[in-house]
Amino acid sequence: MAHTKTLADVAAAAGVSKMTASRALRGAPDVSSATREKVQEAATRLGYVGNPLAHSLSTKRSDLIGVVVPSLSNIVFAEVLTGIADRFAGTGYQTIFGVTDYDPEAEALIVQNMLSWHPAGLIVTGVDQMPALRMRLSSVEFPVVQIMDLDGEAVDCCVGLSHTRAGADMARALVAAGRRKFGYVGCGLGCDTRAVKRRKGFVKALEERGIPLSAELTAPGFSSVSAGQKMTERLLAKNPDLDCIYYSNDDVAMGGLFHALKQQIDVPDALLLAGFNGLDMLSALPAPIATSHTPRREIGQTAAQLILKHLSDEDDPGPSRIAFEPVIDLGLS
Amino acid sequence: MAHTKTLADVAAAAGVSKMTASRALRGAPDVSSATREKVQEAATRLGYVGNPLAHSLSTKRSDLIGVVVPSLSNIVFAEVLTGIADRFAGTGYQTIFGVTDYDPEAEALIVQNMLSWHPAGLIVTGVDQMPALRMRLSSVEFPVVQIMDLDGEAVDCCVGLSHTRAGADMARALVAAGRRKFGYVGCGLGCDTRAVKRRKGFVKALEERGIPLSAELTAPGFSSVSAGQKMTERLLAKNPDLDCIYYSNDDVAMGGLFHALKQQIDVPDALLLAGFNGLDMLSALPAPIATSHTPRREIGQTAAQLILKHLSDEDDPGPSRIAFEPVIDLGLS
DNA sequence: TTGAAAGCGCTAACAC
DNA sequence: GTGTTAGCGCTTTCAA
Numbered sequence: 001m002a003h004t005k006t007l008a009d010v011a012a013a014a015g016v017s018k019m020t021a022s023r024a025l026r027g028a029p030d031v032s033s034a035t036r037e038k039v040q041e042a043a044t045r046l047g048y049v050g051n052p053l054a055h056s057l058s059t060k061r062s063d064l065i066g067v068v069v070p071s072l073s074n075i076v077f078a079e080v081l082t083g084i085a086d087r088f089a090g091t092g093y094q095t096i097f098g099v100t101d102y103d104p105e106a107e108a109l110i111v112q113n114m115l116s117w118h119p120a121g122l123i124v125t126g127v128d129q130m131p132a133l134r135m136r137l138s139s140v141e142f143p144v145v146q147i148m149d150l151d152g153e154a155v156d157c158c159v160g161l162s163h164t165r166a167g168a169d170m171a172r173a174l175v176a177a178g179r180r181k182f183g184y185v186g187c188g189l190g191c192d193t194r195a196v197k198r199r200k201g202f203v204k205a206l207e208e209r210g211i212p213l214s215a216e217l218t219a220p221g222f223s224s225v226s227a228g229q230k231m232t233e234r235l236l237a238k239n240p241d242l243d244c245i246y247y248s249n250d251d252v253a254m255g256g257l258f259h260a261l262k263q264q265i266d267v268p269d270a271l272l273l274a275g276f277n278g279l280d281m282l283s284a285l286p287a288p289i290a291t292s293h294t295p296r297r298e299i300g301q302t303a304a305q306l307i308l309k310h311l312s313d314e315d316d317p318g319p320s321r322i323a324f325e326p327v328i329d330l331g332l333s
Numbered sequence: 334m335a336h337t338k339t340l341a342d343v344a345a346a347a348g349v350s351k352m353t354a355s356r357a358l359r360g361a362p363d364v365s366s367a368t369r370e371k372v373q374e375a376a377t378r379l380g381y382v383g384n385p386l387a388h389s390l391s392t393k394r395s396d397l398i399g400v401v402v403p404s405l406s407n408i409v410f411a412e413v414l415t416g417i418a419d420r421f422a423g424t425g426y427q428t429i430f431g432v433t434d435y436d437p438e439a440e441a442l443i444v445q446n447m448l449s450w451h452p453a454g455l456i457v458t459g460v461d462q463m464p465a466l467r468m469r470l471s472s473v474e475f476p477v478v479q480i481m482d483l484d485g486e487a488v489d490c491c492v493g494l495s496h497t498r499a500g501a502d503m504a505r506a507l508v509a510a511g512r513r514k515f516g517y518v519g520c521g522l523g524c525d526t527r528a529v530k531r532r533k534g535f536v537k538a539l540e541e542r543g544i545p546l547s548a549e550l551t552a553p554g555f556s557s558v559s560a561g562q563k564m565t566e567r568l569l570a571k572n573p574d575l576d577c578i579y580y581s582n583d584d585v586a587m588g589g590l591f592h593a594l595k596q597q598i599d600v601p602d603a604l605l606l607a608g609f610n611g612l613d614m615l616s617a618l619p620a621p622i623a624t625s626h627t628p629r630r631e632i633g634q635t636a637a638q639l640i641l642k643h644l645s646d647e648d649d650p651g652p653s654r655i656a657f658e659p660v661i662d663l664g665l666s
Numbered sequence: 667t668t669g670a671a672a673g674c675g676c677t678a679a680c681a682c
Numbered sequence: 683g684t685g686t687t688a689g690c691g692c693t694t695t696c697a698a
Binding site: 049051053054056057062072077078079081082085089096097098099106112114115117224226229258259261280281283284285286 | 445
């Protein structure tokens with residue numbers, strides 16, 4: 001590509017001015033269809049590709065959508081991203097993304113950096129940003145969507161679910177299913193505020209029914225199947241009489257199941273395991289894991305949709321708050 | 334953000350010209366340390382954030398790194414992305430990414446679109462791009478790294494492993510472990526060229542030892558645990574005498590394991606299951622799955638590192654080809 | 667060591 | 683309907 005074709009080249013080739021070419025290519029209303037065709041023909045012939053850099057600098061608005069997630073090793077966020085990418089595919093918007101590793105300061109830095117690109121919209125995970133970042137976000141002039149979590153105050157738009165309530169709902173469902181001796185196993189509660197909320201809702205709902213949490217084991221570090229396995233082993237060694245364990249998520253719960261299978265523990269009759277997310281994989285497991293199904297992909301799509309709506313609407317539709325209801329599935333058929 | 338601060342503001346505040354401010358901020362050599370400090374002080378005081386759009390337009394080179402992967406629902410690519418993001422964190426480069434859904438035409442479109450951003454580098458998955466895209470890529474003036482696959486001709490740099498050989502190695506290891514009646518189960522071979530290569534290497538290595546593939550079941554659609562479970566059930570129903578099944582990857586193999594566990598099949602003694610990737614999760618399973626451990630994260634980091642090297646070096650280091658050797662683990666302790 | 671002019675490729679705002 | 687002018691915010695000349 002010796003010399004990238006510019007609008008000027010197209011205009012020259014079509015025998016019109018740069019402005020007319022620009023208008024024609026963007027489909028502005030006031031261009032005669034004759035010139036429009038001339039210009040389009042010239043553009044395709046030259047293989048003209050617009051320069052979004054120049055475009056954005058001129059309009060002070062890029063077609064970039066910033067997306068910030070805490071982690072990618074967790075399949076859940078990968079699915080959310082897929083939903084986002086899905087919805088933006090073919091719209092001309094480009095997603096740029098950042099991974100915070102659950103570090104609020106890293107998040108602030110990443111967002112700050114994204115802002116310098118003058119994005120058309122921003123999607124960030126959760127509602128628990130640092131105060132400085134919240135303030136910064138509330139003063140931007142493009143749509144901001146906070147996803148996954150509804151427990152807290154949103155800056156602008158918000159798509160997700162109440163994790164506190166999800167935890168409480170699960171507690172009620174498990175009690176209704178006859179469980180009484182509860183254990184809890186969690187990973188990364190130091191940084192995953194949503195897992196903390198679920199645990200809190202869970203414990204509170206139990207207490208409201210006069211049932212204590214009999215045992216608990218938490219660990220720093222990211223959640224993983226193997227962590228779940230080891231922690232379950234330790235928890236059960238000290239508390240063999242539990243009839244139910246609530247986990248910070250499905251991954252950890254699967255580790256618990258694998259331990260139980262090895263130990264020939266009767267799941268779910270003797271011990272019911274409950275996670276969170278409703279990973280597809282669960283349906284294939286040799287024994288059931290109770291879970292709350294969350295629409296990850298849909299959350300991503302909805303967030304993207306919301307941004308598109310804000311960008312297309314003449315009149316700003318204002319902040320929205322879209323709540324999804326996780327569906328509890330105890331897996332007891 | 335009423336009026337975003339520009340370089341002109343900083344310059345004015347520091348009492349110098351725009352040019353001097355620009356040079357000072359970029360750390361150009363020929364600026365007196367006195368003015369440099371003045372400018373830097375003014376910049377931080379005003380909260381100045383450079384505009385990468387203008388910068389890129391001017392230099393005709395952005396700080397964007399394009400990353401194209403076939404899918405995100407597969408944890409493998411999420412891990413590669415994590416590695417890439419890791420390495421670029423704090424370098425000032427921004428990754429923009431696209432998901433092709435294993436569609437070569439979508440890939441061509443996405444890359445074309447990325448090129449218009451004048452990225453500083455590009456990372457694409459595999460070496461099997463459409464000819465038109467290959468040609469396009471070979472003529473760009475920034476580093477291009479193809480990742481994951483080494484079986485084919487690279488456009489520029491290449492980081493990954495030979496899937497053909499990985500399949501063959503696994504076949505040899507399984508034969509050495511005494512297996513003789515082989516089955517194969519695979520998903521999405523219509524689009525996942527790397528899985529196809531592994532299967533091909535596997536079958537060929539078996540043949541070289543005079544062992545045929547006794548049974549095979551493939552299906553369109555993306556790989557998943559549940560697909561693996563169902564397909565294994567069907568395969569074993571017709572071929573109960575298999576003593577080993579090779580899967581297109583670990584996900585599908587896990588589905589197979591779950592089926593076997595339900596059926597009380599003795600894994601691995603009666604039936605050995607083999608996948609590919611070496612997912613962390615495998616170590617927690619109640620029965621072993623043979624696998625080839627691939628360094629996903631490391632591949633991502635290496636690709637990023639390669640780009641950084643090309644961008645920093647005065648003299649172009651030229652195309653590199655970095656091969657990783659997957660480590661086979663039969664899980665038979 | 668510093669500054670002034672010109673321009674990256676595009677578009678908003680006016681003329682014609 | 684179409685062209686002209688003047689930027690967007692930065693950097694690359696080149697001159698001082």
